[in-house]
Amino acid sequence: MTFEGVPRFESAIFEGGARFGSAIFEGGARFESANFKGSVWFGSATFKGSARFVSTSFEDSAWFELATFEDKAWFVSASFEGSAWFAAASFKGVAGFGLATFKSIAGFVSATFEGMAGFGGATFKGMAQFESTTFEDMARFVSATFEGMAGFGGATFKGSAQFESTTFESDARFTLASFETVLNLGPLVCAGLVALSGAVFGGPVILAFAARRLECRRTRWSSTAELRLRHTTVDFAHAVFEYPLTLAAELDPFVLSDGQQLSEDSVFGVSDAAVRITSLRGVDAAHLVLADVDLADCLFTGTVHLDQIRLEGGCSFAAVPSRTHGRAGRFVRFTRRRALAEEHYWRASRPSAAPGWNEAVPGAGHVGPAQLAPVYRALRKAFEDNKNEPGAADFYYGEMEMRRHDRTGTTHAERGLLHGYWLLSGYGLRASRALGWLAAAVLVTLLLLMGFGLPDHDPKQKATGTVPSGGGRVTFEIDKDDPRNPTGARFTGDRFEKALNVTLNSVVFRSADQNLTTAGTYIEMTSRLTEPVLLALAILAVRNRVKR
Structure with missing residues (x-):
């Protein structure tokens, strides 16, 4: 069927089905305000001139598969109440679908748009299928609304892809899509998943994006990139980028090009706008910058060059459980510190685990201290390189904890030393613990000196000598009695004062010049060895928390 001129069907009503399959419209076609009450078939049709379907109503299925539009194709304000099929259609000129309404499936699978594709303000109430579609010029979806799933998997955007103020009420899938020259994607709102895996x-x-979830598994960036997110949980596993990439939480609503704020209340209400990252496994973090994101559930094992990651703003991590939890009839005290999610999962999996550790999520894998110690070490170095040594302290603590529990890479003797270091001062980071042990050591020393170290009486000096009968030089020998072990009252005020003097001098490696019994001499020697070490550990812990 060939139409030589420009057939005009303005305001026409097609009661039954209409078939224009393989028709050739030499001068184009005008169907403005037409009403197709039955299904209409334009499969393989060719429009050599402008095809105008402005404000046209399709009450049943509309088939434009393999159709060719050699000039402009206008579907502005068209209404598709049934399925709209444009699979493998070719649009060589401008394709205008602005303000169109698709109440059922909108199928543009493998379609080709050589000119600008305009879907601004369009409404897709059903599934929107743009899989393997090629946009060689601008693809404009500004202010469009997708109420069903939007599929752009494998699509190719050779020009700019404009999704400003677009709303996805379900998932938006851009899996394996290719964006060749896009500069800005969004800001947009998505109530479900934005899938960029393989893109x-x-x-x-x-x-x-203001989206519930963002999936960037194996996504590739060939140039610099910046991800500004709100309300989003991000899976960034195995993403690939060789240039600086910034992933940051946007604290305030996005501002559109016209100066207005992007409306997201209908989707998120007043919920927390925090951005949470669930995985960085397989990522080369040498060029990665994270700002104001929540890393409490993030999986880090397998991340490459983690020591070069940049953490800016208020990046937060998981915390150990609250201070005391019952376990097997006794109490375990945990000091507050930042911890990795994978440490939570490992501790929760142990038979003797105390309550409060988070159970592993599906797909987290099985890692232990041998794998976690290098992760803590890399994060510690990242903080130290950023001149944030107090912030690195928690990761040093975590590294030492993993080494202490590692039964494969840490020898038994080394684990014993680490256990003592942890017990005495929390690896040189818990001043209160070292001071507590110091106070206990001082008290024990004090009691031992009062009970056994101080003599009953201070020995008195004696001078003995012989006076020659005819006069001459007299020689005297000065001596004093050995200190006697106490036999009477031992815990008196006078003895307390003397014992305290000896003990406090021992803390700073000084001798009190106090006469002591043999037991007291050994008590003082032990005190002068242990108590200064505990004092030094307390000072070290304070320094590690405040140094810059």
């Missing part, structure tokens, strides 16, 4: 970004890009 490729060929140029510099800024992604601005």
Whole structure:
């Protein structure tokens, strides 16, 4: 069927089905305000001139599969109440679907848009299928609304992809999509998942999403990139980038190009706008910058160059359980510190685990102290390189904890030393613990000196000598009695004062010049060895918490 001129069907009503399959419209076609009450078939049709379907109503299925539009194709304000099929259609000129309404499936699978594709303000109430679609020029979805799932898997965007103020009420899937020159993607709102797994970004890009979830597994960035997110849980496992990439939480609502704020209340209400990262496994973090994100559930094992990651702003980690928990009839005290999610999972899996450790999530894998110690070490170095040594202290503590519990890479003797270091001062980071042991050592020394170390009486000096009968030089020998062990009252005020003087001098390696019994001499020697060490550990712990 060939139409030589420009057939005009303005405001026409097609009661039954209409078939224009393989038709050739030499001068284009005008179907403005037409009403197709039955299904309509334009499969393999060719429009050599402008095809105008402005404000056209399709009450049943509309088939445009394999259709060719050699000039402009206008579907502005068209209404598709049934399925709209444009699979493998070719649009060589501008394709205008602005303000169109698709109440059922909108199928543009493998379609090709050589000119600008305009879907601004369009409404997709059913599934929108743009899989393997090629946009060689601008793809404009500004202010469009997708109420069903939007599929752009394998699509190719050779020009700019404009999704500003677009709303996805379900998932938006861009899996394996290719963005060759896109500069900005968003800001947009998605109530479900934005899937970018396997997608490729060929140029510099800024992604601005307010989405429930963002999946970037094996996503590739070939240039600099910035991800500005709100309300989002991000899976960044095995993402690939060789240039600086910043992933940051946007504290305030996004601002559109017209100066207005992006409306997200209908999707998120007043919920927390925090951004949470669940995995960085397989990522080369040498060029990665994270700002103001929640890393409490993040999996780090397998991350490459983790020591070079940059953490800016208020990045938060998981915390150990609260201070005391019952276990097997006794209490275990935990000092507050930042910890990795994987440490939570490992401790929760142990038979003797105390309550409060988080159970492993599906897909977390099985890691232990041998794998976690290098992760803590890398994060500690990252904080230290950023001149935040107090912030690195918790990761040093975590590293030492993993070494202490590692039964494969740490020898028995080394674990014993680490256990003592932990017990005495929390690896040189818990001043209160070292001071507590110091106070206990001072008290024990004090009691031992009062009970056994101080003599009953201070020995008195004696001078003995012989006076020659005819006069001459007299020689005297000065001596004093050996200190006698106490036999009477031992815990008196006078003895307490003397014992305290000896003990406090021992803390700072000084001798009190106090006469002591043999037992007291050994008590003082032990005190002068242990108590200064405990004092030094307390000072070290304070320094590690405040140094810059």
